[in-house]
Amino acid sequence: MKIAIKNPAPIGPNLEKWGDYHFGLALAKSLEKLGATVVQHFWPNWDDDDGEDMVILLRGKRSYTPPPSKLSLIWIISHPGTIKYDEISKFDMVYVASETHYKAIRSLPGLTVDVARQCTDTSVFFADGQDKLRRDVSFVANSRGVRREVLSWAVGAGTPVHVVGRHWGNLGLGHLVKSQYIDNDALPGFYRRTRLTLNDHWSDMAHFGYINNRIFDCLACGTPILTDEFSELRTVCGDGILYASDMDSFGAAIEEYLLDYPSVLGRAQQLWQRIGANYSFDARAAQIWDWATTTHSLRNSLCYDAGGVRTASSEPLTSIIGKAVDALRKAGVTREVQTLHLCPTPWGTSSLFANKEISYLSGGFGRGPWHVLMDSQMGGLADKHFDMIVIEPTDNLAELVGQDQVGFAKRLASKLNKDGVVIAPSAQAKTLFTGWKGVKADMATPFALLQPKAPKA
Template identity: 25%
Template sequence: MVTNATGDERANPLAGKRAKGQAYLEFLADMHGAIGPDWYLEVGTQTGKSLLAADCACVSVDPEFTLKHEIMGAKPGLMLFQDTSDRFFESGFLDRLGVRFDLAFLDGMHLYEYLLRDFMNAEGYMTKGGTVVMHDCLPFEPSMAERDRRNAKTRAWTGDVWKVIPILREYRPDLEITVYDAAPTGLTIIRNLDPGNTVLRDRYDEIIAKYDQITDVTTQVRAFEVVSTDRSPWKGGAAAKTSAPRRMALPAPALTAVTSASSVAAAPVFPKGDGPLSFVIQTAAPNARVMPNWGDYFFAKGLAEALERQGHKARIQARNRWNVSEAPGEIDIVLRGRADYARRGSTPTLYWVISGGEHVPRPELEQADHIFVAGKALADRWSRQVGADKVSVMWQAFDATRMPMPPERVKRTGIVFVGIARKMRPIVQIAMQTRYSLKLWGNGWRETEAAKYVVADRIDNDDLGGLYTGAEIVLNDQTRIMRKAGLVSNRIFDALACGAPVVTTPTGGLPEDFRPFVTEVSTPEEFTEAVRAIRAETKEQRAARDAFARKMRETHSFDARASEVLAKVTELRDIKLAAE
């Protein structure tokens, strides 16, 4: 029900009439005046009209600006990024900028999963007393809330971003959420933010699976508690800022930029001579302090040590030092994570995409000298975009110094899974519907139905090999993004290298030599049959598994991958020398 301060009924959402409150741009202007933000973030700027009220330092993101207004005004700084919001937040620019926003306005793509990601990402860069404003959560006619804009019977289109309100109320009850009937399609004000909260990110797949099924827009939106107002409460009201706003100085002159996260590729300059090469492995970890907590760090460490065993130099850098050079003639190996990478000028640049990859923009692909992809499906897709000679499959790997071969007569026991819970892993959920007992290591499991199976909240990386060499079965699952790209989890490589059978949810594409030793399951019945088959394996089958574990040292270890990297660098250098 929509009510005003006296309790009178107003135009109900989805009654065929637009919201009757103050026009949303005037409402937003009142908020700017009252809050007096030092920094303002805007997702979805388009013509620039929504930027006019801001007179502070601003960051604006839009995939296709069509500016029609003089938006600089008295702003001390304005940065415009012509890119999708997903790629912008993944680029790491805000980490490098090092600011926190007091006010953010989210008016991007009108599909709920996009707005949810925009909120998740924006909240991480807000001040604790900051305010996030979301637009278009009050459709006034059912068809305008259709996911396909072509089905809207009205000129305006809100899409299904209304779903973000019940999502936040269900999963983030700590937030203060107020929906106003700002004309024509409402404004949602969110306060009491917690930049360090990861609930939405941790449970994202669960949320999407649930809310994809919720389509009754009329019932849902009419249940909203909507505050009506002829004038926003920020117009000299209690919500107004009582002290004079601070202004964060920017270097003069004020910065105005229209850019994307990627840079133009420069011709690589390879070191001359036959001496040792110097590699920099660039990870997406924000800084060195947190880097050891990132899974990619151990991956980078395994590759660096393998390169050093072959006589070369290698070091690992976090995102805040991506542009740092410590020696001439360095070669970058980018472990592409959830952050866009800008090439370091003429530094030879190789990518190794081991996870994600769904949102890497084409200009970024084009700036690389070569792209290794740990999955055939994604490699094939990118080959069509940037050329088959620039992309090749290079699977993930295992560290042979930490994943030992098992003793010949070891007795294997336990069905084990190592990894964070993410609310509930699909493979564990399937296993729990069978009669088999499990052993779990990882954060988050004690708050789930699987709590009784928890052995410890973590296991040291150096102890993981010992666990796998004695495990009867190692469980694995794949995220939706990895499965779509055919990127096979590093966990499978580790387990097979220790001679352990693997049971996993569908992977999207295993290396051919893995198929005899990995069982993919989707149901409890398939899981039960897989366990029975493994327990009934013959001596010959066991010997074949152990032989494959030994063979993996030659084919799938970090030493093998280091050799592939070195061969590609030699090839690229020879091609460049021949062209000079």
């Protein structure tokens, strides 16, 4: 699969100084390990098309509308306060970098949402065990014209800080700056020689629960952190890092750092041992790759119905599945209901899995995320085996069946037990299952419950 990363780092002489540039490179490297071919499109060249199958938008300051013809994923890694529903609803998958944000939007209609917090490149950010060589309290950040609270607290507490960053002079803090910029290649070594790193979050990041990647970069290097605090950060890091919310708590944290550094260092390193495997780019790439390959496979199968995906809902199907199971029980079926699910969607699969009375097998025409690869003859399935066959809505079904509608219905009927039933989209039931019991039922409902007519004695 070919993937294009829409990277917000702007093309120009300072391209490689942007954090987004290195974020995109690390993600690309991890995706390529899994077999992807990856290209990067830097701002403003987001309209470039290299024949990719999928686009990933790293959503920072800039929005983007993906082409409908390509699989699309938006990963919101910063500036969550600028996100609008109309923007993210155009993507097939929405990754948000916090559980807090996930809970806020997961129930919005038409969205598929998952949590993918920020992470680090563990191939370059790692501890070397040389903790005796650590020196200084550091802060790597640009001012952006703001006197950052954590640095103000440090000054107020009389804590010497080694600052790396730009635009501090106008705020009266230029005397703390040791260098304006540090190369990304040198940053891991810098953290490995730092005794304590100061960290803070922009207000919108903290409000939405977004943990910045400096936390994970430092932890991966075995470096203790003193940071501002919010609920999600405490949930993830617990007492593995130090927190401050005002001058007093900053002073208390610095005192703990000075008086009990072995404990502060040990807690940080133990925290990374516990969580590190889940906060690497390799872990995020695996999460993306698993979703992308499954979804891409489905789209390339003959079962895929692009028109129906966005409007799919599990509620009508859940209801009629319950009715079908009740009917089978009344007919004398006492075992688990043997069920074949044709052309499954995630919504339909969840409906069937939710019913504990069902023994589940999925099948599709062409390669896809199902158990059995079938052809139109359904020759690989046992006759008179299934109590229930569930067919999901897809405009491709008529094309698959072709002119042999009567033959298809007969083959389907041959797979059913004596009292077996078929759940099919009402719109297609009239055409494909003419003469079956139930076809004249209420066709205003999305699904029909059908049975082949018993042969005359």
